Amino acid sequence: MSAVSPLARLDGVLHHLGLAPPQPPAGVASAAERGEILAGLLQPQAALSPKYFYDQRGSELFEAITRLPEYYPTRTERALLRRHGHAIAQAVGPARVVIEPGAGNCDKARELCALVRATHFVGVDISADYLRDAIARLRVALPGLHARAVGADITRGVHLPPDVPGARRLVFYPGSSIGNFDPPQALALLRHMRELALDDGGLLIGFDLPKDVAVLEAAYDDAAGVTAAFNRNALAHVNRLVGSDFVPAQWRHRAFFNPHASRIEMHLEAAGPQRVRWPGGGRDFAAGERIHTENSYKYPLPDFTALLHDAGFTRTQAWTDDRGWFAMVHAQA
Ligand code: AVI
Numbered sequence: 001m002s003a004v005s006p007l008a009r010l011d012g013v014l015h016h017l018g019l020a021p022p023q024p025p026a027g028v029a030s031a032a033e034r035g036e037i038l039a040g041l042l043q044p045q046a047a048l049s050p051k052y053f054y055d056q057r058g059s060e061l062f063e064a065i066t067r068l069p070e071y072y073p074t075r076t077e078r079a080l081l082r083r084h085g086h087a088i089a090q091a092v093g094p095a096r097v098v099i100e101p102g103a104g105n106c107d108k109a110r111e112l113c114a115l116v117r118a119t120h121f122v123g124v125d126i127s128a129d130y131l132r133d134a135i136a137r138l139r140v141a142l143p144g145l146h147a148r149a150v151g152a153d154i155t156r157g158v159h160l161p162p163d164v165p166g167a168r169r170l171v172f173y174p175g176s177s178i179g180n181f182d183p184p185q186a187l188a189l190l191r192h193m194r195e196l197a198l199d200d201g202g203l204l205i206g207f208d209l210p211k212d213v214a215v216l217e218a219a220y221d222d223a224a225g226v227t228a229a230f231n232r233n234a235l236a237h238v239n240r241l242v243g244s245d246f247v248p249a250q251w252r253h254r255a256f257f258n259p260h261a262s263r264i265e266m267h268l269e270a271a272g273p274q275r276v277r278w279p280g281g282g283r284d285f286a287a288g289e290r291i292h293t294e295n296s297y298k299y300p301l302p303d304f305t306a307l308l309h310d311a312g313f314t315r316t317q318a319w320t321d322d323r324g325w326f327a328m329v330h331a332q333a
Helices: 006-016 031-042 056-066 072-083 085-092 107-115 128-141 183-197 213-219 226-242 301-310
Strands: 097-101 120-125 146-151 169-173 202-208 251-258 263-270 274-278 281-285 290-297 316-320 326-332
Touching (some): 031 226, 031 281, 056 072, 056 128, 056 226, 072 107, 072 202, 072 213, 072 316, 085 107, 085 202, 085 326, 107 128, 107 169, 169 183, 202 301, 213 251, 226 263, 226 290, 301 316, 301 326
Parallel strands (some): 120 146
Antiparallel strands (some): 251 263, 263 290, 274 281
């Protein structure tokens, strides 16, 4: 019997689940993106922004993560939305213009738009192609809804098309995506959301709470290796973007809780010495050297409420699950 590598086996599983195989070369980075990626890789502690996880394959791998038994945030948040739907709808008010940065597959948007009887939906995401398919499905599910996709990077500021209604806006930011930004960046992003909401709008946001370390670490290092594949896929994406020659299989997935910063950290660790080249430069990595690929902050509820107030929101109302693992907050502009 011929040996099958764990990565090849994982690809087989992903294929079986209807997920995309590794993509052929396509797309190059803009000058700004290239500069950002290379500057990060050349830092003494190499780093890569987590936004480079999300090419087509990365978005699909993330969707697979949300269905893993160890990854509790998505299902806990969905249960919260269902259990407290009535109270959330009352806090939010009816006939909203829902704006979702990082909308992904729009699954949660469908539930929320139905719940608050939204008139309009604007999904904003870097992976615009992926988003367009999701918006098409949303239009079929909610025929009365004016739904559209905007391809944009929320960290660079979103300019909405001029015909998006300016009244009764609700910015929806579920999934604890806010946790992937360092606190000062998170504050800047919340301020931007406060601007998008205008003066009679609000924000409905989901975020992950601190909890048992074993639960947290399992959620980011699952037994099937899907999170490891998601982490490594960032290198394949970067290869296409900047023409580098990373060999993803030579990098180990590392995920651990950093209690001082109250965050999960994800890294890629060189399995052996690596010489990585790209047009015009490169870097040698020693065995064991790491590339920091993601932080996922876990905020206690009072700390997050304080952040919302700093960002210019006023009244807040929160809902949490019985285990106290995840929170949803509605914040009035
Ligand atoms: C998108 N974001 C909220 C996820 C998280 O939990 O921080 C990304 C993720 N990384 C590994 N697993 C999931």
